[in-house]
Amino acid sequence: QPRSIIRGVGGYLPSRILTNDELAKTVDTSDEWIQQRVGIKQRHIAAEGEFTSDLAVNAARRALDAAGLTPADIDLIVVGTTTPDLTFPATATLVQAKLGMHHGMAFDIQAVCSGFVFATVTADSYLKNGMARRALVIGAETNSRLLDWTDRSTCVLFGDGAGAMILELSTDGERGILASSLRSDGHFWDKLHTDGGPSSTQSVGHLRMEGREVFRHAVGKITDVVESVFAATGTTVDDLDWFVPHQANRRIIEGAGQKLGIPPEKVIITVDRHANTSAASVPLALNEAVGDGRIKPGDLVMIEAMGGGFTWGASLIRW
Ligand code: ACO
DSSP: OOEEEEEEEEEEOOSEEEEHHHHTTTSSOOHHHHHHHHOOOEEEEOOTTOOHHHHHHHHHHHHHHHHTOOGGGOOEEEEEOSSOSSSSSOHHHHHHHHTTOOSSEEEEEOOGGGHHHHHHHHHHHHHHTTSOSEEEEEEEEEGGGTOOTTOHHHHTTBOEEEEEEEEEEEOOTTOEEEEEEEEEOGGGGGGEEESOOTTTTSSOOOEEEOHHHHHHHHHHHHHHHHHHHHHHHTOOGGGOSEEEEOOSOHHHHHHHHHHHTOOGGGBOOOHHHHOBOGGGHHHHHHHHHHHTTSSOTTOEEEEEEEETTTEEEEEEEEO
């Protein structure tokens, strides 16, 4: 049965690194507090004039190189982002133009931190339905532009970056996306949101979060959706080689890992160096683990994320 296989991944982080100590000079916080509560040491921040589409294109080119492909080989671009260059058009269309493409289709997915998982599942469905043959799936964010840099409870948590993955429909054996599950519950919209938007305030607004509430829901929702994907495929946590969670917070990752019974050595962690890059965090973590040889062909990999909305989801992939 045809499945979407992973042809390549790529990642891009802006060169500027902002450490906790530097942040502590502008807001009332400390390296110790941030490391203890969330496990973050530093984050990357996009340069002035460097937009989400620029980060996305850099990650996309690296994924294309890794796959030995060119933009001519792609006929679908899906970008998960909460920080588009412009309110419209979709950042995916800007990426398409920067890659020199006139063919195919490109659109964005808005599922906040779950954006990459939602984009992956969307692209997988398009491929299986015959709407496209090869997809470029990207998570890209310039979260630094959405933060209130005077609010210590949020500004320490996020960073900028992009990750990309190329999916191709294949009948090549057992590889590919085996099963996925997506969920949302809009009743929780105000727990994590921006206090602005084109329709309500005609402004962008800033990210606002009830951290405790988000934390309270995160572990349960993540483990639910991961367990449902295991059940759908008849696999268990013992079959898993790598758990690649959304990188919001080390304590959420550890809590979910413990509840699911996943040994810490099978969990990919980047939050210490990248902070929360929202939709970019999962593909950046995949890129790192593929690049350093941890994730190898044939490995069973679970990706998962949870974010504003709330939205949450997971996919199980035979790499
Ligand atoms: N530095 C120092 N002190 C701080 C900071 C900071 N950066 N931020 C908050 N505090 C203070 C608060 O003001 C409060 O002080 P008070 O007791 O004098 O009022 C104290 O620390 C405790 O605040 P809480 O918000 O109760 O702290 P908590 O232990 O809940 O930690 C945190 C806050 C880290 C945000 C936690 O709630 C959390 O991790 N939540 C999950 C949120 C998250 O990861 N969101 C990411 C986006 S969602 C997603 O991707 C899943």
